[in-house]
Amino acid sequence: MKLNYLTLAVALGLGLQGCSLIPDFSQPKAPIESAWPQGPAYKAEKDTAATSLLWKDFFRDPKMQRLIGLALDNNRDLRVAALNVQAYRAQYRIQRSELFPSVDANASGSRQRLPADLTTTGKSGIQSQYGLDVGISSYELDVFGRVRSLNSAALETYLATEQAQNSIRIGLIADVAGAYLTWQTDQSLLEVTANTLDSYTKSLGMIESAQSEGTSSALDVRQARTLVDSARAQMILYTRQVAQDANALQLLLGANIPSDLTRGLALNADLLRDIPAGLPSDLLQKRPDIQEAEHRLLAANANIGAARAAFFPSISLTATAGSASSQLGDLLKGGQGSWSFVPQINVPIFNGGRLRANLDYATIQKDIGVAQYEKSIQTAFQEVADGLAAKGTYSEQLQAQSDLVQASQEYFDMAQQRYDEGVDNYLTLLDAQRQLLSSRQKLLSDRLLQLDSQVQLYKALGGGWEPSAPESNLVKN
Template sequence: MRHKPLLLVLAMTLSGCNLIPEYQQPDAPIPQAFPRGAAYEAPMAGNAAQIDWQAFFKDPALHRLVDLALENNRDLRKAALNVAAYRAQYRIQGSALVPQLAVDGSGGRSRTPADLSSTGQQVTSADNSLQVGLTSYELDVWGRIRSLDRNALETYLASEEAQRSMRIGLVADVAVAYLTWQTDRQLLAVTRSTLENYRHNLELIQASSEAGTASDLDVRQARTLVDSARGQVQAYTRQEAQDVNALRLLLGTTIPSDLPESNLEGQLMTEIPAGLPANLLQQRPDIRAAEHQLLAANANIGAARAAFFPSITLTASAGTASSQLSGLFSGGSETWSFIPQIHLPIFTGGRLKASLDYAKIQKDIGVANYEQTIQVSFREVSDGLAAMGTWGEQLKSQQDLVRATDEYTEMALQRYEEGVDNYMTLLDAQRQLLSARQQLLSGHLAKLTAQIQLYKALGGGWTITKT
């Protein structure tokens, strides 16, 4: 008994080597700055930092929808549960670093018949015990358990970053789904209005044909516009319904019926500054998650190395035992046991070497995954910056095209009514006008989507402090 405290202190404090390789963060295989050129805006001096989605999105309807999605989306809920599960696994693994103490009590009575008893008489015996001890506690001399604990920690941290990445992606997906829905509603409204105009023109031309001032060819050409627009109305009706279904799934609940109106041509989001530094990518959660996975793989190498060395396991207990319950705490009833064990691997058929090789290969895979994640991130941000540098001017040209096509249509109608041109010229002008209006609405959506995707690519936003 007098040696037990010393042994427990030794078990708690004995620590040896740490065989985890020294971690060196891989160099980012990308340029120091994002591309510059005709597709990109002029750089803006300043320091970059993160901005949350509430500050990025300015539209009240988007705020309300994103709040609903963050509260009800099932994928995000599963991600949060995965984080909790990995946290629990980390706690389980960490518990192996300290001795596990337990109290065991037992009591029993047994009867031996006379013909089986060594005395020739029946014997009734009792056995009662109360023990406190530790069972199979491995001394972490070579750092194997600490390596596994580090692996569990890094895996848990990677799951947290994965959850954050999913949260950012969900915010972006809700915004894109809502703006797509609103755009398709406008496209449906424009096409319906144009269809009514086409039907009105068809009625006028039919009347002119009956009066002998228009040909049957003109009537058939006018009808082609009506039939084409009818088909587009049905297509946009179907698309709008599917947009609602997609948005409802992202929200995880019903879409509020009292959403405020959104002006798609207004300032729905914070403007993106030009000249962002490439190191801003380090705030992306997928890059952080990839590095945590790399650190976890690095820790596994330490555990695989430690497996080559002897392992020491301690089993100890102390307590009291007596044939009578009343004698458990009487003098002379003390019991104790101390059973150290050492395991030295001699021949394992190459298993330990293969395990170490596997751990090293997994680390190499982690390095490649980390570097690829950075490269993909750089490409996504570069594409987003190129989109934002060009969409503004493209939309201006599209607006000019709509204006010019509208004037062209009015002139074609006037010349047709005056008999200067045939109906083919007016037909072509009306088709071009509808197409130009539809392309303008689609262009606005593409610009907004590019801005949202850039927000996502930058890891959840940014801000620039001028220097």
């Protein structure tokens, strides 16, 4: 079987891969300052070199690490994101296949009886035809780079989807950590409220006894009862919040909270690793959402090349080579060779402005991509700046709140002593009790806000600038 013509057709098709009409890409200038904000809310620190910080190094509570690992294995949103990456990878491979001709082998056979008045001999008979061909069909010669432009766009879309998966992964880690810290804080608030309710109940009992002895008034009893009822309401509130926190955490995990999971480290423990404030602002380029926006911008830029190429003639090629015979046994004998070569050129003449509209649309999509890329950088800068402001102020706020708790405790102790000695009425003690409970609850809430701000700063910096797998390994298969 002679395949000279088929080989020539394939060589011609591969040899005519021509120019690319994709516009030269220049990365838009980041619309942010070259340094982080400065002012009273920010601590002045020297620039620090960016180093890898994995989530297991940042989150130090073993219980929190266990829950994050469980979520990374079972969360359904992350699973969907991973499947989307595989789907877009398959679409890229489909698009890439159009760069090469599809070679097919075809074997056929037919037998047909014809009546006498339809044959050239004037006699009825049976005609047979057998064939064996190898060929290519409708292969577009990418002279002006249309197919390669579409291939580049598919590749960038696939890489953007991969970065989207990384964003979801980092967001999941931060969400699990935040949900766990909220759960722990509400449990602590429930304990504080329960202990306070027990103290209020004992005080109420003592005041009721004093009233029966005539040393306390009915007003004192009612004032004490308001504390008890208020604490009871708060206790029910925190009981509900603890249950809802567990439900929210379980949804993020995608699995049940382990039954053997006990309380983690105390909220005032060293739960999170400190992030230096002097990190360079160009570290934002490592954020997955920014890299995703850049890949989508590159895909839009490649689509402009495909839209431009549509204005030029397209050349497609169909060619086959093989053998044909009226006898099956003679099919592979010499002299039975057959071939066909059908090149086709299509020149756009009039299409009602469709090609121009497609080019305008592709150009507009690129402009949209530039705006989205710049907005992603601005958003990232704002999130990190907010995190640095929180980092620079929460320590002093917590210290001030801790001092308030200490002062409230001393105020309560003095008010209790003066009430027991009959110097002050119960109203002063009532105020001291309320202030002490409120300051304790506020201290726990502020500690949660501080921890959450650290988690959000870790997320804003791209998940601790954890390195991802090289893209070159992802596009070869």
